[in-house]
Amino acid sequence: MTKYDFLRRLDNFADMKERTLDVGGTEVAVYFLDPMCSSDKITRFVTEPLLSLGRKATVKNCLEKIIYGADCVATSDADTLVEEFLDGKTVLFIGGDDTAIAVDTKGIEYRAVAEPPTSMVTKGPREGFNENIKTNLMLLRKRIKTPDFKTENIKVGDKTGTLVSVCYIEGAADKKVVDAVVKKISGLKLDGVLDSSYIAAFLDVDPTNLFKTVGSVEKPDIVASKLLEGKVAVAVDGSPLVLTLPYTFIEDMHSPDDYYYNTPQTATVARILRLLAMTAAVLLPAIYVALQVFHYQMLPSKFLITIISSVQGIPFPPMLEMLVVILLFDVLREANARMPQIAGLSLSIVGAIILGDAAVKAGLLSAPAVMIGAMSGIGLYTMPDNTMLFMLLRLAFTLLGGTVGIVGILLGAMLTVSYVVSLDDYGMPYLSPLSPPTAAGDDGIIKMPQDAILKDK
Amino acid sequence: MKEKNNKNKSRFLKAAAALLVCAVLLWLAGSYVESPLTDRAVVLGLGIDYDGEYTVTAEVVAPGGGEEGGGSGQSKVLTGKGETLPLAIHDIYGTTGKNPSLGQTGIVLLGQGMKDVNLSHALGFFVFSDAFKDGVTLAWCDGDAKEVFSTATPVDSMVSFGLQTIIQKSGKKTGVSANFMQNFIEDMTEPSGASYVTNVRFIKEEGENGEQKSGQRKEEGSYDCSAVSVFKNGSFVATLDDDQSRGFAMIFDEGAFDNFAVKGAETLLGGKDTVSVGIASKKVEKTYKMENGAPAVTYDVKVRLGRIKTDVSGNVVDFLPKTDDMIDDYIKNNVKEQISALIEAAVSASVSLDCDFMRVADGMYKALGGEWTEYMKSHPDYLSETAVYTKLTIEN
């Protein structure tokens, strides 16, 4: 590929810079993308050695003796060269030679390694992934220093050419899972991959799955522990979230604090609490509605009197009232997530307290309904990975509770459980180790002592 | 063009299927009959009277309902009349537009007019309904049940709650435990065909000048629930007096304890006076057999006594500090005599009323089976032929 072919391919690149050097009588054309490259690196690794050469430059001697850049490639393939150029490398055309050299002079700015806001811990490592895949792999490598830690790189996206790295520990990971993941990613025909979630959607064995079957983690210590457990990690350039799979429901219930801070006993209690909170969040509005519409006999008399006092004069039927409350809270949550932080805080207080209180005082909503809606809303966040799905389930269960009663809730629960236990992505039952239990060292709801878990590994 | 048609057809089919599913779901939702809380009159207690037709008095939850028509600030008293109990209850629906919900009913109070009614038949309506709790307390009052529901205790404005608490608490002290609706009906099907319920007597609280306190819509007073009313074959027989009731409780109910005043006993500070003791634990073994061709019942009663102290206020229970050294032989003998007299009173009442509320026939049937059934057929007045032996042991 000649310089002219190269320039033709990169027509209308305003941010491309060109410099021509006379190196011992040979014309060396240097091309680089200004925003992607470090001028300091270009000076030190490319121009300075070339200008100090004092004799005729050839591709061979430039590559072997002159260019200081650690990552240098000589190629005459047009596609490869353009790809390397777009990736932030400086391209050198020496004389009229068809072969060009691409030198790594990338100078992209990345976010520093910091504690991710969504996975904070009381005690334990605070490093989080950033958008640079190299940094992310470095964060993993520095934790797992074994030759068995393997990575397989795949470029995905016709337009973005995003680097995707499949990581696993040989011997620990199931080779079938690794092969399946590599095969799936290699076979992806996409224009672009801007985040790991693009890949996650394709790694779901059944795309119609309601539940999240691919995990996403922001902390390298957690990914390292999952790799040690035999899972496969998928890092995507440009994404601070590393995917892990196979993923099970119970993982959403685990918190890094369970390993770094809590004792096995307190961790177990915390996990039970999370499970109960999630179950209550999904079922509580439904049960409340069912109790009001069909089964108020279940309530103790004195409690019932309190409820009757509260719901008297409310203009909505119980189910509609609960749906309004749920909707109100969901709108507040959604708005809060998108508002500027400072405005969000004050508006959420306005929304939650003033709106709720005013609605109760105006006799539009009853206090127990607002209380249950709020409790349910908070409970949903104890298992953050599936919050949105649980929100949908809550809605479905509320409709069931209001129309069919407690029997409808039971049927809904059985249907949901039956669906969840049938998920078997990558040979791992989704509800394991609850059903079926794994052979030993279950790190499910009951947190085993650390030595028992490590021994099991 | 053909492909486009197929696509449209497929879209149409999908939309039709979605509509069908929605329609089925809507139909399903409509097929479940809702009975929201706000449409129901939640009944806490029922009073039943009879004077040729049934009058049902229901205390229902009505927050902020005031005290009009009887009832407290959180309840109201509604009445319905009808030829049968279900019709009388349904009458409440007719007058209030709210369907009575009986699932929360805790007490059913029968008025004296129910003497003329076969209770097994009348109350069967409740027993065969699953929504009505079998464990509902059944009670009898000497006046009209309706009147009792227009009264209140000074501490509980809701008659149903107040009565339930008192009946259950009296059972734990001196009286017999509350009898449940289901047990009552079931007792009637046993060989003895007899049962009991707690008798409720309202004692009006007098004002300073001997009149009812003014400015109150509900009559305030207290309920005496220490006596029992007995029934045979579904009909009211009599209300036992205090001694008969206590004697009955002594034998019949292992959970019922009793207190006694012992005159001329040694006091704790020396000297003689009347002291009070209570039964701290009780065990009653009943033996049923045929003796000389007639039924013989032995009640082997073992009790342990305790001195009543201020902090136990008459409710002597086993786990309190032992006061065995304060129970001397004089007290033991005196209490023995009192207990014997109480049992004797109960047994005599059973014979004189010809009502086997002590359940001799049931015990005999359990012991002898078919043989006893044959005996009963030929000896309908078996109660007078029954020999009753009482063995009393004070275990202190």
Added chain:
Amino acid sequence: MKDDIRQGQLLMLIIVVISGGKFLSLPGIMAGMAGRDSWIAMCLLFAVDLVCLACMLWALGINKEGLDINEIFCRSLTKPVAKALFLLYAVFFFTRVTGGMLDVLELVSSSLSVVTNWVAFALPTLAVITFMAVKGLRNIGRVTQIFFIFIFASVLLILLLSVGHTDFGGLKPTLSGGFGKVLDCAFNVNFWFSDGVFLLFLAGRVKTGKAFFAKTTGAFLLGAALTVCLDVVFLALFGNLAQYAVSALSKVSGFNITGSVYGRLDWVFIVLWMSSVIIKTTLFLWAASAGVEYALGISGRNARLAVFCVMSLIIIVLPLVFPMEEVVRRVFCEGWGKYVTVAAQYAVPLVSPLLVYAANKKTAHAKTPETAGDGV
């Protein structure tokens, strides 16, 4: 992937199936026949079931070739006989499903204050049951594993709360009506027992572990003990009125709540326990569908789905056309039906070791598969 079940799941399934559904109308019906001695009839029927279970477990133990029920029947009997047997089992399980569903409707409407019609109840219930059954035995096992703790705890709690109120002397005198009455009762209600026969359909599908025979027998005994204990409590509590109870469980649990101050909290236990009836119904529907598939010689996911849908539809329609409770009682409990189902309930389980032995021997000698249908 083979549709199999783990040993642990099977044990739970056995407890759930043996005890599930027997606290509805059955105790009342039995009390009407044998009075307070009806628990003895229950014990007798469980004893017979235990013998059948032992035979079936023995059969599963000697099934070294891992043959499924279709292969066993076809290779030990002839194809037509196998087909006839599968049809019989399909009818047996199908009738049990219909009867069970009608019982649950009765419980739901009379005890849980949900008033609806048969179709509105059966449609969503069967949708859930069909969904679970279509997913297969493995799914049923896993669902059982999740719900087992709730079911077991509910039954245990109801039992423990009731024992305090119960005067077991109320069961005396024992056998007052004579043993004949008890036998008669056992003979007339045996259709509602023999739940263990589903084990035959599990041939070649159980991942057996250590002490399979002992553990499975233990699970059966635990399920039977729970059932008998509840029946004893029910009879002791309700005496002569027991025969009028529509739903024994609701009566027993409701009796615990003696004051209105507690509300009917027992409904929570009843609803949780109801999941055992749904699991049992799912398993029986699965077995009935397997029977139909083998009898008609059809296979494949779509065919299975079609069978489930057709059966569900029939279950919904039948009670609209016939008084099914009456039909089941007249035909299968008191009439000629019980002499027909006796083959499915007792004869086949008792001779199952022989059938398995013969089929395995035949398979070992000549490895030529010979089946009734294509769905092997």
